[in-house]
Amino acid sequence: MSQLGFRFLARRTPRKDAEPKVRGLVKYTNDLEYPGMLIGRVVRSPYAFADIKKIDVSEAVRMGAVVITPDDIPQKPFNPRLVSVDEVTFKDTYVLTYKPRYLGEPVAAVAASSEELAQRAAEAIRLEFERVYKPILDPFEAMSPSAPRIHEKIMKGDKWIDVENNIAARLDYEEGDVERGFSEADYVLERGFKTGKRYHMQLEPKAVLCVPEPGGKLTIYTTTQSIHNTRILISQLFNIPESRVNVVKVPIGGSFGSSIQTNYLVPIAVALCLKAGKPVKIAYTREEDMLDHSNFVFHFKIKIGARRDGSFTAAEFTNILDVGAHQVQPYPLLGTSLGWFVSMYKWRNLRYRGIAVYTNKVPGCALRGYGAPEVQWAVETMVDEIAEALGIDPIEIRLKNYVGRGDIFWGQGPTVRSVIKSDGVPELLLKGRELINWDKRGRPEEKKGRYRRGIGVARGFHTSGAGGPISGEVIDYTGCILKLNEDGSLDYLTALQDHGGGTLDAHVKIIAEELGVPPDLINLASASTENTPYDVCTHASRGTFVGGECARRAAQILKQKIFETAVRILGRVVNPEALRIGYDEKLGETVVYVEGSDLKITLREIARTAWQRNWGTLVAAVTYRATSAPPSFTVYYVEVEVDTWTGKIKPVRVVAGADVGTPVNPDMVEGQLHGGFAMAWGMAFSEDTKYDPSTGEIMGRMLITDYKIPTAQDVLPPEEFKVLIANTYEPSGPFGAKGLGEAAMNPAVGAILNAVYNAIGVRFYELPVTPDKVVKALRERGETPW
């Protein structure tokens, strides 16, 4: 995009927070301390499904601990995630409960002057159980009429509703005539898919520090993707006006969706803080963190009809979502799952049935992609199979059917629709095909020997946010403040969180581009709920697209004010629109000038003059709702090597293509793709939290010894990981940019497993594909190594 003459964008630039990070100076929530603070610990249910008769806190109190039980908490149900509008938000969670519904559910909590005393006090609390039920861990068993009800009554919006057959939420959808569509098909394929229950394994376990301030105010520091939604939830739960709850944005050590919701430890710390009247900090252990959040389990049944020419005639998609013990807004996931499916290919006729089902497991929440990695794995597996059955090249069938430029796109669910304006899919598919040497990949039956290599392709996308022209069921807007300081530097304030991907650095570069002010002089100011406009959350790959455009608009407004001020100073210039702003290399300053004349003034001088002459502060405050959520398309070509003796699989080569519009920082684009691929590798081959069927406990006692994520030895050396950036420009994005965080991962699992098929001729429909499954499949086919 250098032809557009960007000064800061589309160039590799060191991110502003990199130096403090390599010096180890960035403070995360668990690093924070406050004078006189107590340390809190959570008491958890040892049973997956039970009724507690009594919680005996006497010993803990005698030890000097502050203790809270369900009796200390307002008993109104809530949903910890506030991204959907209230009418479609199902509320079934209590901060502490006498009826634990998963093993590890918080039932009481303590705070004491030291971590050791708090831990001893927590262990001294005695739980007496009325009844312990057999845990229900399978969603199909949960739906049977004879199954006990995990929840009886929950709230939808402000109304109580009955829960039938453990069904938490449903979404059905139909378009066209599905029966006729299938009757017109020459080939129909039906498959079932199941995923693991993945754990986010963000490196920073969740933590919170809650500080009581004079005047009944609370200041909260916590690991969150949304400071404003955290504030709103605490305000609602404890009936404190939002003006008396300030949530401060703290750097976060990765998140991947695990803190879109307010993590359970936040209201617990607030309740302890209110009771103790002292600051309270809680930092989860890794094992507790695994009991706080993991992904949903997806059970798909998909049927696709195709004509001989490779066009699709109909699709039927059943999505049984195992949501665990509580709803962290799985209802919108029923919508996005459908959105991912619909926006992949033109099915022409479609029927969808989505059912979210309660089980006695850790509550499921979003994990990078919000269903897209799962749906795109399933779809890309089947499209590969259909191409093979019809004798069509897998790349051709994708190009023929994909939803692209000019089509209606609704990744984030049926109420979030917009028209696609930028589309790099053909470029990425065709360039990648050459780079991976697609035509030489061979057929699985030709491959012999212990080690077999295969090449696979898959494509997909994610939205850039959840905005749209019509207000739907999803809340999506942001806000920011940009002000010119008295020396010409800038302070930029946004509630939007940076999980580590460099989102806020992108904002800084966008402001720099608009104003010609170098990133060094743009301060990412400390932000909290009381000094920023509302932002819904950093999720849905919206940080750069939505937040970045908001920042650009603020810069544009500020620019106008700078020009008006310059006109006042320069005298001879009549119209502000005659002015330009940019960075003057020779002066090493940002200047305002008239093109083709020598009339110029530095921004520093403008700022200083406005200050010295009492003209006031130049400032822009913007609240911004995006009118579209354009897809960032990605294409993965992957080569793998399968050891047919051990079932172990390793990556050989990757070509990762991304259509992000203008790449704000190519280093960060690469970083997202590298990280997305690694996460997909874990999803494909190792990651699952398995539950003991009799106790409902996560096997391996939540130790990460038994939860393997990819290490440095499992990924590719730099020269084998090729990144392609499509030459596109998104008209609705800031300087043409789109999102990437989730698209970077979404189709990768599909490509990896299509490559496995190309190597050994076996398709896998259940994740993770552990070595034993590979060996078993080969044995069943009659292959034995010895």
Next chain:
Amino acid sequence: MVRVSFRVNGEPVEFDVKPSELLINTLREKLGLTSVRYGCGIGECGNCTVLVNGEPVLACLTLTVDVDGCEVLTVEGLSKSELTRVQKAFIEEGAVQCGYCTPAFILMAEYLVRSKPEPSIDDVREYLKGVLCRCTGYVNIFKAVLKASGSGRGRERVDKG
């Protein structure tokens, strides 16, 4: 309580500690060295890595009494003003995302370039395999370490246009 004295980032320190006190807690809580990060407490994630007498050690599995008389280095003590080659390379190669694991990777990389001045990519992967990162997929970290070492090569550009 046991009296221990050792050096941290070049400065002598002395504490009375319980025999069971872990080095991660001494460094974080008594010295404010929060670059030593808790990630699992069982020696799996490597995020608490520090160098003791120049060798990598997991602070979450090390008793403070065991570093009596030793030299402990955390990232805070790596460079007083000018960044090291490794630190610079991490910035230049986009090897930093959320930053939580970064200190541990920097220390492992410093250890690597000192013990193997011209490492191969396999050496890099072998040395770094004990530290988990969930953001970067490790690739830019490999680039940074190779660049900072004697094996440093020119980078491949993928800029558009």
